[in-house]
Amino acid sequence: MMADKLARRIIAVASGKGGVGKSTVSANLAVALARQGRKVGLVDADIYGPSQARLLGAEGMKPKARDSKLEPVATAWGVPVLSMGQLSDPGQSIAWRGPMAAGALTQMLEGHWDDCDVLVVDLPPGTGDIQLTMLQKFKPAGAVIVSTPQDLALIDATRAMELFDKTKVPVIGVVENMAGYACPHCGEVSDPFGSGGAEAVARQRDVPFLGRIPLEMAIRLESDAGTPPAAGDAPQGQAFRALAQRVGEWLDRGTAA
Amino acid sequence: MMADKLARRIIAVASGKGGVGKSTVSANLAVALARQGRKVGLVDADIYGPSQARLLGAEGMKPKARDSKLEPVATAWGVPVLSMGQLSDPGQSIAWRGPMAAGALTQMLEGHWDDCDVLVVDLPPGTGDIQLTMLQKFKPAGAVIVSTPQDLALIDATRAMELFDKTKVPVIGVVENMAGYACPHCGEVSDPFGSGGAEAVARQRDVPFLGRIPLEMAIRLESDAGTPPAAGDAPQGQAFRALAQRVGEWLDRGTAA
Numbered sequence: 001m002m003a004d005k006l007a008r009r010i011i012a013v014a015s016g017k018g019g020v021g022k023s024t025v026s027a028n029l030a031v032a033l034a035r036q037g038r039k040v041g042l043v044d045a046d047i048y049g050p051s052q053a054r055l056l057g058a059e060g061m062k063p064k065a066r067d068s069k070l071e072p073v074a075t076a077w078g079v080p081v082l083s084m085g086q087l088s089d090p091g092q093s094i095a096w097r098g099p100m101a102a103g104a105l106t107q108m109l110e111g112h113w114d115d116c117d118v119l120v121v122d123l124p125p126g127t128g129d130i131q132l133t134m135l136q137k138f139k140p141a142g143a144v145i146v147s148t149p150q151d152l153a154l155i156d157a158t159r160a161m162e163l164f165d166k167t168k169v170p171v172i173g174v175v176e177n178m179a180g181y182a183c184p185h186c187g188e189v190s191d192p193f194g195s196g197g198a199e200a201v202a203r204q205r206d207v208p209f210l211g212r213i214p215l216e217m218a219i220r221l222e223s224d225a226g227t228p229p230a231a232g233d234a235p236q237g238q239a240f241r242a243l244a245q246r247v248g249e250w251l252d253r254g255t256a257a
Numbered sequence: 258m259m260a261d262k263l264a265r266r267i268i269a270v271a272s273g274k275g276g277v278g279k280s281t282v283s284a285n286l287a288v289a290l291a292r293q294g295r296k297v298g299l300v301d302a303d304i305y306g307p308s309q310a311r312l313l314g315a316e317g318m319k320p321k322a323r324d325s326k327l328e329p330v331a332t333a334w335g336v337p338v339l340s341m342g343q344l345s346d347p348g349q350s351i352a353w354r355g356p357m358a359a360g361a362l363t364q365m366l367e368g369h370w371d372d373c374d375v376l377v378v379d380l381p382p383g384t385g386d387i388q389l390t391m392l393q394k395f396k397p398a399g400a401v402i403v404s405t406p407q408d409l410a411l412i413d414a415t416r417a418m419e420l421f422d423k424t425k426v427p428v429i430g431v432v433e434n435m436a437g438y439a440c441p442h443c444g445e446v447s448d449p450f451g452s453g454g455a456e457a458v459a460r461q462r463d464v465p466f467l468g469r470i471p472l473e474m475a476i477r478l479e480s481d482a483g484t485p486p487a488a489g490d491a492p493q494g495q496a497f498r499a500l501a502q503r504v505g506e507w508l509d510r511g512t513a514a
Contacts, residue, residue, distance in 0.1 A: 016305070016306050017275055017276055017306045018274055018275010018276045018277075018306070018382045019274055019275045019276010019277055019382075019405075019410070020275075020276050023409070047383075047385075048273070048382065048383025048384050048385055048413075048416075049273050049274045049275070049382060049383060049413040049416070051409050051412075054408070054409060054412065055409075090412065090415075091412075091415045091416065091419060092416065092419060093384040093416045093417065093419040093420035093423070094383075094384055094416065095384045095385075095388070095389060095420055095423075096384075096385065097355050097385065097386050097389060098354050098355030098356070098385070098386055099355070101385065124383070125275045125276075125305065125306060125382065126304075126305025126306060126351075126381070127305050127350040127351055127352045127353075128304075128305055128352075128353065128354065128355070128358065128385075128386075129354050129355055129385075129386075131352070132352060132354060148276075150477060150481065151311070151481040152280075152308050152311060152312075152480070152481065153276070155308075155311065155347065155348075156305075156306040158347075158348045159305075159306075159348065159349065159350045159351065160350065162348060162349060162350040163350035163352055166350070166352075181438065181449055183440035183442060183443060183445060183447060184445075184447045185440060185443050185445035185447065186440060186442050186443035186445065188440060188441075188442035188443065190440060190441045190442065190474075191474075192438055192449070192472050192473075192474060192477065193477065194477065194481075215449050216449075217447075217448075217449055220407060220449065220450065220451065223409070224407065224408040224409065224451075
């Protein structure tokens with residue numbers, strides 16, 4: 001039981017700034033890791049803007065409690081999930097101060113995850129109560145940092161990395177999201193948010209660059225519809241599968257070490 | 258002195274989700290309101306991801322204290338600003354729990370704003386400590402809600418509006434950001450984040466729709482460079498000037514009523 005608990009590893013998916021696609025990366029990373037045959041669970045710790053119930057098509061499915069612990073909700077993609085989105089009514093604001101938010105995080109992380117070897121945790125943006133509680137009580141095995149190529153997002157990504165460094169959580173690497181948009185009319189790729197910035201920051205901080213995810217309408221449409229691109233074999237899932245490959249290798253090295 | 262304080266009105270710029278351009282909207286709204294001849298100040302309450310020092314080209318300018326109150330930093334655009342970005346070192350994480358974050362907000366809002374009639378407050382995403390402290394201690398005259406047209410962002414925008422409704426803060430209206438991208442090669446406009454969603458939500462909740470801001474490279478480049486588009490007369494500032502027009506009319510109606 002203890003060994004089981006120790007063997008379960010938490011991958012924190014973090015960003016400094018919101019809206020960089022952290023939740024989309026978390027959902028698709030979890031689904032792609034599960035397709036590698038791993039036992040993966042997902043915790044949506046973005047208390048004030050939970051997206052995972054929508055992204056995984058699990059809206060309206062309420063988790064039950066067993067022995068006063070939450071039972072993760074099964075999804076069609078083999079990844080059980082716990083999300084604030086399942087615990088609150090849609091359209092209702094979650095007006096909680098830090099201690100309550102940290103309490104909700106604790107409840108979700110202490111749920112019945114016995115069947116999972118890997119727990120992907122979608123963190124809220126920033127470096128506040130949720131991040132601090134997580135680092136103090138449920139130390140992640142590693143962190144994946146998501147950023148767009150825009151200067152403003154990179155400044156905040158650096159702040160987030162700094163917190164993981166300070167608390168000795170290894171940064172698995174940096175993912176650049178929204179990194180090139182192919183015009184649906186002429187097919188030419190341009191960069192509304194710039195390009196290459198995340199790779200430069202990764203190099204500068206000497207952490208691996210985990211790849212680019214394009215700004216693609218197919219990704220947004222499938223995400224809004226609750227069918228994660230990584231679950232299928234279409235091209236829009238490719239960047240996520242490649243990311244999961246890198247993270248999977250990191251996990252295997254960790255186990256072997 | 259008391260009348261002066263009462264006459265100063267706070268406009269909260271809020272979103273449920275991060276990364277929807279709330280900070281860019283706040284900066285340009287403040288600059289455009291100042292160009293109408295109003296006395297406008299800006300508070301960057303996005304504690305964990307402060308962007309205003311960068312957006313207004315005021316990086317590295319530290320506010321001084323006078324009579325144990327912070328002195329807002331003057332900018333080239335006639336809008337004095339206080340931002341967490343000026344109080345912390347770049348690249349350092351701001352690992353604060355809620356009460357400390359709320360304390361920083363209080364310090365900024367209680368700064369020397371005597372010369373300002375309008376205070377634009379750039380709120381962090383969500384409905385947590387900062388929002389609750391603000392609503393309890395510094396009640397805004399009204400709130401501008403920023404969203405992208407994407408479903409996921411709209412769900413969170415609705416949550417934010419709900420909190421303002423609950424606390425009887427009038428929602429001035431909803432702005433749709435990143436609402437159409439003109440391909441730099443062929444010029445055709447497409448919608449990487451969808452289109453029209455924010456307007457539909459505004460209609461549904463019976464609040465004004467304040468207009469669309471396109472996803473434009475010129476806006477990102479000028480924002481990253483610290484020269485707000487609303488300060489110039491180029492086309493990329495037009496959407497912000499139109500927004501400020503609507504908000505200015507709202508402010509004038511409020512005064513007259």
